[in-house]
Amino acid sequence: MSxxxxxxxxxxxxxxxLASTQIDDIGARYGxxxxxxxxxxxxxxxxxxxxxxxxxxxxGAYLQRDVPRFARLLGVPFxxxxxxxxxxxxxxxxxxxxxxxxxxLARQLAKSVLHAHWGEGRDISTADxxxxxxxxxxxxxxxxxQAVADQxxxxxxxxxxxxxIERGVYGSPFIFVDGEPFWxxxxxxxxxxxxxxxxx
Amino acid sequence: MSxxxxxxxxxxxxxxxLASTQIDDIGARYGxxxxxxxxxxxxxxxxxxxxxxxxxxxxGAYLQRDVPRFARLLGVPFxxxxxxxxxxxxxxxxxxxxxxxxxxLARQLAKSVLHAHWGEGRDISTADxxxxxxxxxxxxxxxxxQAVADQxxxxxxxxxxxxxIERGVYGSPFIFVDGEPFWxxxxxxxxxxxxxxxxx
Numbered sequence: 001m002s003x004x005x006x007x008x009x010x011x012x013x014x015x016x017x018l019a020s021t022q023i024d025d026i027g028a029r030y031g032x033x034x035x036x037x038x039x040x041x042x043x044x045x046x047x048x049x050x051x052x053x054x055x056x057x058x059x060g061a062y063l064q065r066d067v068p069r070f071a072r073l074l075g076v077p078f079x080x081x082x083x084x085x086x087x088x089x090x091x092x093x094x095x096x097x098x099x100x101x102x103x104x105l106a107r108q109l110a111k112s113v114l115h116a117h118w119g120e121g122r123d124i125s126t127a128d129x130x131x132x133x134x135x136x137x138x139x140x141x142x143x144x145x146q147a148v149a150d151q152x153x154x155x156x157x158x159x160x161x162x163x164x165i166e167r168g169v170y171g172s173p174f175i176f177v178d179g180e181p182f183w184x185x186x187x188x189x190x191x192x193x194x195x196x197x198x199x200x
Numbered sequence: 201m202s203x204x205x206x207x208x209x210x211x212x213x214x215x216x217x218l219a220s221t222q223i224d225d226i227g228a229r230y231g232x233x234x235x236x237x238x239x240x241x242x243x244x245x246x247x248x249x250x251x252x253x254x255x256x257x258x259x260g261a262y263l264q265r266d267v268p269r270f271a272r273l274l275g276v277p278f279x280x281x282x283x284x285x286x287x288x289x290x291x292x293x294x295x296x297x298x299x300x301x302x303x304x305l306a307r308q309l310a311k312s313v314l315h316a317h318w319g320e321g322r323d324i325s326t327a328d329x330x331x332x333x334x335x336x337x338x339x340x341x342x343x344x345x346q347a348v349a350d351q352x353x354x355x356x357x358x359x360x361x362x363x364x365i366e367r368g369v370y371g372s373p374f375i376f377v378d379g380e381p382f383w384x385x386x387x388x389x390x391x392x393x394x395x396x397x398x399x400x
Contacts, residue, residue, distance in 0.1 A: 047257050050250065057247050058370040062381055069380075072400055073390065170258040180269075181262055186386040190273065200272055 004033040005191075006176040008164055010041035011088035011110075012052075013172035014067045014078075015185040017118035020111065021076045022188055023175070030195040032177075036099075036107050038092040039161045044170045054084045070185065079121030086117060087125040089157075090148045094130050096156045097147040098139070108137055204233040205391075206376040208364055210241035211288035211310075212252075213372035214267045214278075215385040217318035220311065221276045222388055223375070230395040232377075236299075236307050238292040239361045244370045254284045270385065279321030286317060287325040289357075290348045294330050296356045297347040298339070308337055 007023050009016035020036075027034035045051065054060045064080070071078035091113045098106035112133050116122045123129060127148050131141045147153050164174075168181055175182045175191055178199065182191050193200070207223050209216035220236075227234040245251065254260045264280070271278035291313045298306035312333045316322045323329060327348050331341045347353050364374075368381055375382045375391055378399065382391050394400070 044258070048259055049256065056249065058244070058365070058368055059248055061368060062370070062383060065381065066383070069400075070390075073393070165258070168258055168261060170262070181265065183262060183266070184384075184386060186384060186390075189389055190270075190386070193273070200269075 002032055003178060004035045006037060007034050008037045008039050008169050008174040010039055010172035011091040011113060012085035013041060014118055016172035017114045018070055018185040019173035019188060020114050021074060026192050036110055038095045039164045040092060041172050043161050044165050047165060048170050052085045077119035081117050081121050081123060083123050083125060086123060090127040090130045091124055092157050093148040093153050094144055097153050109134055202232055203378060204235045206237060207234050208237045208239050208369045208374040210239055210372035211291045211313060212285035213241060214318055216372035217314045218270055218385040219373035219388060220314050226392050236310055238295045239364045240292060241372050243361050244365050247365060248370050252285045277319035281317050281321050281323060283323050283325060286323060290327040290330045291324055292357050293348040293353050294344055296360060297353050309334055
């Protein structure tokens, strides 16, 4: 199998959600594995001095129009969540806890959380809400609640976020194909063209 | 003829340049006039709190990779200018001076300035540099130098920039089709799909 595609996303990012609904299919079309990496985008925003989009004058209004429109174009569900940006710590910690033992299950959880948040408009800010979603996938509720409070898991997420920033990640989604960085859900077309042509 | 497409751009923005090489062809394919609007993006950035991309940590490095790559994909020339961001006051004032009398000539000047700056890597920060480019299009050098120093022209540009911000413009390029806003050179595909389908 060829080199994997690295898919960085923030659970609280609507564009991360939009890209998450497409990236596995894109990888599959070109025989590429896709490795998912949740990050805490707030840490990256500190580097660039940007604020969360929803809290930025003018950009917030555009986002509220652009995201539902983009979702309709892709044919994926979208419902505005009650709190934006959500606190994504519990979701991200649950992912990094699960991934080393069962990457497939971790990705299923990520997809379920993203769908609940952006597809159904549910809040995902608390460990209990993540545990509810995890339970429906057969993940033990008590184990998850313990894991997301575990200092070692907190540290792993922090290290992975720092490694992502070190690599140049400052937004969500951020995708690496053969070392080439692509930022934004609106770059999926370019990602696909890159895969089809082997660069240009 | 149907409603015109409004194309807002900043001369100092590489993504504005990339979009400028495509937008007229896109309009022509769907029988739409395209109205060009140069803006002083710095005024909009003050609203959103953003800094010029090149001066932003992480984003600047991405930009230096992304812009040439995007230009190669579109098949348009790109050479990094000596100064970024350039001072685009003279270019923008020259445009708003010419446009009311001869919109075609104003657009020719804009294209020549954008090509000189982003296609050939030439500086465009001074009135003399803009006058050089204008001369090659048959525009009187003295008239242009006088116009870009004229307080009435300065005021027109300021008013047009303020009107753009009022409409929600905060980046370059920014495109309105049938009242729908699209931000970014990477949204040209969506602009085209919107035109083809009449929305979605």
